[in-house]
Amino acid sequence: MNLKEQISKSLEGDLDAFNQIVLEYQSLVYNQAYRVIGEPDAAADATQEAFISAYKKLHTYRGGSFKSWLLRIVSNACYDEYRRRQRQPVVPLTPENDQGEDLESAPWLEDPAENPEEFAQRKELSNAIQTCLNRLELEFRAVVVLVDIQGMDYASAAAVVDSPLGTVKSRLSRARRSLQDCLRGFKELFPPSLRHVGEVASE
Amino acid sequence: MKISNREWAQLSAYLDGELSQRELIKLQNRMEEDPDLNAALEEIRYVKSVLTHTPLLSVPRNFKLTSAMVEVPHRRSQAWGYRLAAAALSFLFIGVVVLDIGSGVLKSGMLGAEAPRAEEVMLEAAADELEEPAVLAVEKAAEEEVAPAAEMEEVVKAPEKFDSGQEGDSVRMAEGETETILEETNRDYSGGEDAWEEESQELENGLSLDEEPMPTEADYYPEQEISRPVETLAIPWMRILEIALGLGAIGLWGAAWIKRQKNRK
Incomplete structure (x- = not known):
């Protein structure tokens, strides 16, 4: 199933079709969010929000570069998340375990x-x-x-x-x-x- | 190295292949002449190269959507009913307050027109002050006129000086009227000491009379002649309405706010 079909099926309410798009673009979206916000948790939240927003606004996609359309949604989600985090206590950049101790390596950086x-x-x-x-x-x-x-x-x-x-x-x-x-x-x-x-x- | 911001931007765009043909030729010609521009271009190339090699991060988790994430939430009531009612009550409250204040101002304005104006009162007071010396002069003149009569009264009160049938030769009265009074007085007291004593007794009796009793309500308001002012139970309906509307509006706004907070949770 190509992107066009996935989009049309998603517009019909097929969530599985949209999740295929998610799997395809989640690395791009997460990396964009992480580099802009600079915090992994915030980036993950922004990524999730961006995909939810993309699903709801999919009818506004009028063709052209889907990557640009998606990154625009991501950009807005990043701004919103960044501002929200600014108003809240700062989350440490270095990954921590439940006890607040630094982890040796961040799981999202691991590559087997x-x-x-x-x-x-x-x-x-x-x-x-x-x-x-x-x-x-x-x-x-x-x-x-x-x-x-x-x-x-x-x-x-x-x-x-x-x-x-x-x-x-x-x-x-x-x-x-x-x-x-x-x-x-x-x-x-x-x-x-x-x-x-x-x-x-x-x- | 003195490179302007515009030149930096052009070098950056040159590196990305974003310059127009005309801009490209122009910049290339300048770069041949100016080695600083070449050095600046290398700086930008270095930054771009590093950023291009930025490691791609693995996603920490899957971002697949679930139906719970994308379901259209049931539109909760945003307490529109409360808000609408509160707004209506607020407008009513403001209207009643404005009406109340407006009528008060109108009433005081009408009373002010009927009542003597302060300026007029002041002018009258000033006129009184001016008139006062004249009045005093008139009063003084009157006193001077009355003084012989008073003197005469003293003479009359001394019975030894007024023997029966004897006129008060010592009294000099310029006015014919005073003389007449004197004659009458002499005639009244012609009875001698007995008459004087009788009169004195009468006066004493009169003075010793008890004070008149306080007038009763019936004296003030004789039946069927004057009706006493009717004591009405003056309930400030406007105030009650204002308070009721104000409290109602506050209550509804509060209810709307509470409902909104609950919806957010």
Whole structure:
């Protein structure tokens, strides 16, 4: 069943058909939410809310990029969740067990296919990038995640964040400049192929 | 390195392939001349490369929807009935209060028109003050006129000075009227000491009389002549209505709020 059929069946009330879409896009949606909000629990909540909202608003989808349409809903869900969390006590970023002790590894980062060393490197890199992203304002963070992490073009990103193209261009440029120094601080965590990128500029 | 924000944005867009053909050629020409722009481009390229290699996180759980998640919740009553009633009562309350205040203002305005104005009262008081010396002068003149008569009375009261048939030669009365009074007085007291004593006794008797009793209600309001003011039971209906409407509105708003809180839970 392709996406078009899944959508039409979902519109008829077939929840199983929509859940196939969920399984297909949940990684994309969760990663977007996590990178924008910066907290795993909040990202999970935003992801769930985004899918519920997408199911209810599916009739508003008029064709075109389903990914852009879905990410727009995710973006709104992230803003709502972020604001809600701002009003409530801060949840610690590091995963904890029931006793409030730090866990050795976050279950959502675990990948059974990779060895422990690779997993550790991936985790450190992920945390380093997230640390730098968290220093940006939410609007800048959303744009840079959409373009640089999700690989969207400017027009699609503009549609997702509901802003003019010039605004996206400007926010992206400023976000990247803000991230420069922060990311250089974590250079040793990056893969060897990345360590030499931009060395001409730094010399 | 002195690169403007616009140049940074153009370099960023250049890296993403988002520049128009014209902008692209223009920027490339400038980059050939300015090495700083090349260095800046490398900086942006580095950030983009790192972000592009951001590890994809595994989802912590499944986000599949259940029917309970997506079922349209039964539209709960949002206490519209209470709200509507409360709003209606509130409007009524405001209307009655406005009517009450308005009628009060109107009544006081009418009374103010009938009553002497304060300015007029002041003017009258000032006029009284001005008139006072004149009045005093008139009173003084009157006293001067009465003084001989009073003097004469004293003379009359002294019986030894008024022998029967003897006129008061010592009394000098300019006015003919006073003389007439004097003559009458002398005639009255021509009876001598006995007459004087009788009169004195009468006066004493008169003074020793008991005080008149307090007038009764019947004296004030003689039957069928004047009716006493009717004491009406003055119930402030307006106030009662205001209080009732105000309390009703508050109660309904409270009920609506409680219902809303319950619905939220």
